[in-house]
Amino acid sequence: MDKKLKPKDALIETASRLFKLRGYCGVGLNDIIAESGVPKGSLYHYFPEGKEQLATAAINYTKQLVIEDIQQVFADASNPLDAFQTYVYELSKAFGEGGDPLGSPIGTIAGETHTTSETIRLACDSTFKDWQAIYAEKFLEAGYSAQDSTSLAVTFHALTEGGILLALTSKSGKPLEAIANQIPFLLAQK
Amino acid sequence: MDKKLKPKDALIETASRLFKLRGYCGVGLNDIIAESGVPKGSLYHYFPEGKEQLATAAINYTKQLVIEDIQQVFADASNPLDAFQTYVYELSKAFGEGGDPLGSPIGTIAGETHTTSETIRLACDSTFKDWQAIYAEKFLEAGYSAQDSTSLAVTFHALTEGGILLALTSKSGKPLEAIANQIPFLLAQK
DNA sequence: GTCTATAACCAGATAGAC
DNA sequence: GTCTATCTGGTTATAGAC
Numbered sequence: 556m557d558k559k560l561k562p563k564d565a566l567i568e569t570a571s572r573l574f575k576l577r578g579y580c581g582v583g584l585n586d587i588i589a590e591s592g593v594p595k596g597s598l599y600h601y602f603p604e605g606k607e608q609l610a611t612a613a614i615n616y617t618k619q620l621v622i623e624d625i626q627q628v629f630a631d632a633s634n635p636l637d638a639f640q641t642y643v644y645e646l647s648k649a650f651g652e653g654g655d656p657l658g659s660p661i662g663t664i665a666g667e668t669h670t671t672s673e674t675i676r677l678a679c680d681s682t683f684k685d686w687q688a689i690y691a692e693k694f695l696e697a698g699y700s701a702q703d704s705t706s707l708a709v710t711f712h713a714l715t716e717g718g719i720l721l722a723l724t725s726k727s728g729k730p731l732e733a734i735a736n737q738i739p740f741l742l743a744q745k
Numbered sequence: 746m747d748k749k750l751k752p753k754d755a756l757i758e759t760a761s762r763l764f765k766l767r768g769y770c771g772v773g774l775n776d777i778i779a780e781s782g783v784p785k786g787s788l789y790h791y792f793p794e795g796k797e798q799l800a801t802a803a804i805n806y807t808k809q810l811v812i813e814d815i816q817q818v819f820a821d822a823s824n825p826l827d828a829f830q831t832y833v834y835e836l837s838k839a840f841g842e843g844g845d846p847l848g849s850p851i852g853t854i855a856g857e858t859h860t861t862s863e864t865i866r867l868a869c870d871s872t873f874k875d876w877q878a879i880y881a882e883k884f885l886e887a888g889y890s891a892q893d894s895t896s897l898a899v900t901f902h903a904l905t906e907g908g909i910l911l912a913l914t915s916k917s918g919k920p921l922e923a924i925a926n927q928i929p930f931l932l933a934q935k
Numbered sequence: 936g937t938c939t940a941t942a943a944c945c946a947g948a949t950a951g952a953c
Numbered sequence: 954g955t956c957t958a959t960c961t962g963g964t965t966a967t968a969g970a971c
Contacts, residue, residue: 578857580770583948596955599951606949660855665766665914666853670846680914706923709911710931713924716910717903724855724870733896734903741900741931752938775961784940789964791938796963 557566558714565591571613575658579667580612590649611666611678617660618682636742641709643718643735650719651728659723662716687712753791755781761803765848769800769857769865800809800854801868806932808872814906815879825883826932828870829901833908840909841918879903
């Protein structure tokens with residue numbers, strides 16, 4: 556598979572997909588080379604520092620995918636309420652029944668490695684901050700103060716990370732659905 | 746260490762502590778026996794089904810610890826707003842600088858194993874539902890409808906799970922602080 | 936007989952040589 | 954791109970201590 560991808564991209568794509576499903580420690584390099592079809596020699600050619608370096612590339616790849624997804628949803632929304640509700644509702648469909656199984660974009664990796672790999676922890680931290688910056692911008696545009704915007708961005712990011720975790724654990728889109736339904740009330744007062 | 750604990754309890758306590766910090770796959774049985782001082786033979790005496798069985802016991806142990814923590818905070822709070830804000834604020838202190846390093850109670854384990862171990866996934870799912878039941882009860886007592894109470898319970902649980910993840914990743918209590926500060930606004934309208 | 940201690944097992948890991 | 958080295962994973966076997 557991945558015949559059309561260059562070896563390096565095939566490695567990143569496969570790694571990011573498997574890490575989402577089983578976490579960093581749960582995926583072996585053998586799994587990645589088997590699924591990507593890229594030989595082990597090539598892996599160490601493109602990623603001489605090994606698994607950590609491949610994981611960092613996979614995290615940055617996932618970061619970009621998520622950014623594009625968020626921006627697409629946000630482009631069509633006129634206010635933060637619509638934007639977030641639509642986004643979480645879309646997540647609930649993606650993690651619900653039917654469709655390809657998805658994992659946590661990078662949350663599991665962050666939870667596993669925050670004490671063991673400073674490199675990966677920093678990659679996750681920077682990814683989280685980039686996502687939050689997009690959220691904060693949406694609040695700023697709507698007239699919220701800078702301080703409120705960043706706090707709300709953190710809060711909504713936490714909501715999505717936690718919601719995805721609950722969806723995966725219960726194998727159901729319902730937790731994210733419940734969260735999406737609450738969002739109008741959560742933002743009603745401001 | 747753990748001289749005063751019985752071997753079985755020492756294993757559960759050590760396992761739950763290490764799993765919180767490094768996840769399920771990231772902790773080897775060798776780490777657990779080394780830190781607990783319990784020999785490998787005893788481990789398989791008390792947990793004949795091995796690592797999965799020990800992990801399930803560790804999850805249930807952590808579940809109980811968290812339940813007691815929640816109930817203690819909730820007992821002193823007259824309304825859900827105070828209850829949740831106090832709880833999240835307490836989390837922010839626990840995950841902030843100083844003090845023992847903490848990990849995600851079971852969130853990382855859930856993220857790692859949802860596709861690989863149905864046994865552990867179900868233990869995590871049941872733990873999450875038990876915690877949410879306590880949250881929902883607090884809302885019910887305050888006069889919220891049954892449906893709103895369960896939805897709000899899911900939402901606040903997601904907030905805590907996501908907030909803890911952000912705290913660990915950034916090695917800071919600030920994300921949880923920001924969330925705690927937003928809670929009055931999130932619940933203001935009802 | 937319950938529990939402990941240690942040693943051996945083999946599959947799998949990452950890594951790297953050829 | 955294959956093939957090997959080295960090490961660690963979880964597991965099991967067996968012998969001894971209480």
